[in-house]
Amino acid sequence: MSADPTLRREIPDATVARLPEYLRTLTMLAEAGVASVSSEELAASVGVRSAQLRKDLSHLGSYGVRGVGYEVETLALEITRALGLTQDWPVAIVGMGNLGHALASYSGFVTKGFHIVALFDDDPALIGEQVGDVTIRPSWDIEGCARELGIAIGVIATPAPAAQTVCDALVKSGVHAILNFAPSVLTVPAGVEVRRVDLSTELQILAFHAQRRVGLPSPAVVQR
Amino acid sequence: MSADPTLRREIPDATVARLPEYLRTLTMLAEAGVASVSSEELAASVGVRSAQLRKDLSHLGSYGVRGVGYEVETLALEITRALGLTQDWPVAIVGMGNLGHALASYSGFVTKGFHIVALFDDDPALIGEQVGDVTIRPSWDIEGCARELGIAIGVIATPAPAAQTVCDALVKSGVHAILNFAPSVLTVPAGVEVRRVDLSTELQILAFHAQRRVGLPSPAVVQR
């Protein structure tokens, strides 16, 4: 492996997962006119320990000033660069039911860095519908048009039984990154990154913790 | 602490996060009429290693039979019990925009173990609307009615600026488990469990991995 000092460092997954948080907070600080933060302050806003923040940032390079802190604009730019958000990523959503519609019009989606270029569904009643400035296409056209639209990230919001078929079509079209909202495990070739978001999984994890509470101080009196 | 052999074991977070996956797969197997599985088979369906599955299950107790495997029904029941899904958890959703509506009618929500008992929004145009068999109430009534409805889990689907206020109201009403879809970090007293699901965070993590691919096989025709 090359030991290029400027870029192509190995960034741990756990760090990558926190970078978006840091970036969001830095963006808010920048909008509030804050020019500089210490690791202590930034960590507090994000809800991590300052040592963790510093270690995370150290994987990107050395962008702080000892005795002073980090320049907000600079750090935000470096994280943006590290995450690959200096370019625009074309995204497709497959499955335009309630969830698909909600995702397509979700403000957080239009965040700098992403651009919805295609919507797919296999329900004839939905095909042709205009959502924002994109028209819903039939799912069976994925392989026909996904590659020429340059889709890099696919979002699957179909019912579970359709998810694997849709996933296969996306992968065949050159998509290497998939966000799966369907409650099913996807099988993909090596090199394709899948992340899953599942409501019932999250609720069940919360139920576990809620259950642990039986017999604990129920009143929400703030205490320490 | 007590070393009670039957219950109240310490289950690692990483294990708890996988239990819902196991349960979902077991439920599918049961519906397909499968009576027994080996750790190898079950692990393959879920996408983990068999040693991991066995270690995870060992935290619940010893419910397998050596030389044979696990009885599907029994194991499903034990996981259900461990997750606290033998009882029904009353859930409230706050923020009934596109996402809130999609969540309220999401089939995965009605999974055994959860029951939507209240919906809240502060938009007068939405208050009073019927979604399923629940009527949308004004957000400022949370403290007034959440406790008597026995709400255990709160789902926040509001815009980011409202999230902390809503969270405080939920906590004050005795809610100890919160699922936050708003892109903001919530501050809660100790003992309250918060899980966050954020679309742009997920997309940014995927962008990072997509970026790593530049110059790898299968060009997706990069363009602007």
Next chain:
DNA sequence: ATTTGTGAACCATTTCACAGCT
């Protein structure tokens, strides 16, 4: 013969604590 349950080894991540720089 086969598959579980689990110590032990391994690996990843977090936290500590302080040297190094401004």
Next chain:
DNA sequence: AGCTGTGAAATGGTTCACAAAT
């Protein structure tokens, strides 16, 4: 003096490999 960057220690999680059980 103050805060970053980072080795070293501590913690948590995963995988190995095999004894125990049927």
